[in-house]
Amino acid sequence: MDTPRLIPAAVFGGLVALGLIGAGALIGQGVVHARAGDRTVTVRGLSEREVKADLAVLPLRFTASGEVLSEVQARIDGDLALVRQFLKSQGYPAEAVDLGRLEVADTRSREYGVQNGGPRFILAQTVIVRTGDVARVQATTRALNDLVRQGVVLQDFQGPSYIFTKLNAVRPEMIAEGTAAARTGAEQFAKDSGTPLGPIRQATQGSFEILPRDGAGGDESGSIDKKVRVVTTITYSLK
Numbered sequence: 001m002d003t004p005r006l007i008p009a010a011v012f013g014g015l016v017a018l019g020l021i022g023a024g025a026l027i028g029q030g031v032v033h034a035r036a037g038d039r040t041v042t043v044r045g046l047s048e049r050e051v052k053a054d055l056a057v058l059p060l061r062f063t064a065s066g067e068v069l070s071e072v073q074a075r076i077d078g079d080l081a082l083v084r085q086f087l088k089s090q091g092y093p094a095e096a097v098d099l100g101r102l103e104v105a106d107t108r109s110r111e112y113g114v115q116n117g118g119p120r121f122i123l124a125q126t127v128i129v130r131t132g133d134v135a136r137v138q139a140t141t142r143a144l145n146d147l148v149r150q151g152v153v154l155q156d157f158q159g160p161s162y163i164f165t166k167l168n169a170v171r172p173e174m175i176a177e178g179t180a181a182a183r184t185g186a187e188q189f190a191k192d193s194g195t196p197l198g199p200i201r202q203a204t205q206g207s208f209e210i211l212p213r214d215g216a217g218g219d220e221s222g223s224i225d226k227k228v229r230v231v232t233t234i235t236y237s238l239k
Contacts, residue, residue, distance in 0.1 A: 039238040040201055041189050045182030047174040048229045050213055053162035056137035058129040059100075060147075063155045065119035069104075072121045076102070079152045083127050086147045090140045092129060100126030124155065134162060134224055161221040164210055170228060175205060178232035186236045198237035206231040 060083060064075040087097055103124040137160050190197040213225035220226055
């Protein structure tokens with residue numbers, strides 16, 4: 001007498017299993033969640049595009065050391081002249097080259113507490129190249145051996161920083177692309193569920209990310225080729 005009751009239960013269990021499988025497939029397509037109670041569906045839309053850096057900053061920090069401050073200062077001045085001449089030969093105009101502060105360290109002072117075993121004075125000077133000619137900076141980086149051969153001691157050189165400054169120019173189109181991608185996911189869900197898609201209930205825009213184009217990891221500032229990414233999250237009502 002209990003057999004007829006088992007058939008609806010089995011059918012119900014099969015429907016639940018099919019529903020779970022379908023939900024998993026929808027999440028893979030960008031649907032975050034859908035609730036029948038308040039009849040909404042939340043989807044995410046991704047927009048990505050490749051860009052190139054349009055600004056390069058190249059810091060060159062060089063040092064000299066010795067026991068007599070005036071002599072060390074003279075060597076720094078000589079190295080500064082060599083650096084300026086090198087950058088001029090690389091084709092940079094004077095306005096693209098800035099002189100940073102001069103750092104002076106006395107290793108015999110109380111701050112350092114070094115009594116012997118090294119030079120007393122260490123001086124460091126930084127020259128900063130800032131230009132939109134990204135390709136020129138890339139070539140200059142490869143030519144720095146010429147500067148080193150002249151006796152200039154480059155310290156803590158980590159290469160140039162390549163910067164993309166035109167994010168505001170691509171922002172509107174990328175937001176539109178992300179919104180369109182989210183709507184496509186929502187429309188597919190509504191179609192599969194046999195429910196008409198309603199208006200936007202809520203929308204949030206994630207932060208724009210600038211990443212290395214090839215996803216090699218590390219600091220994106222070291223890469224000329226970059227990838228800009230944004231994810232838009234939108235909740236639609238279901239009619």
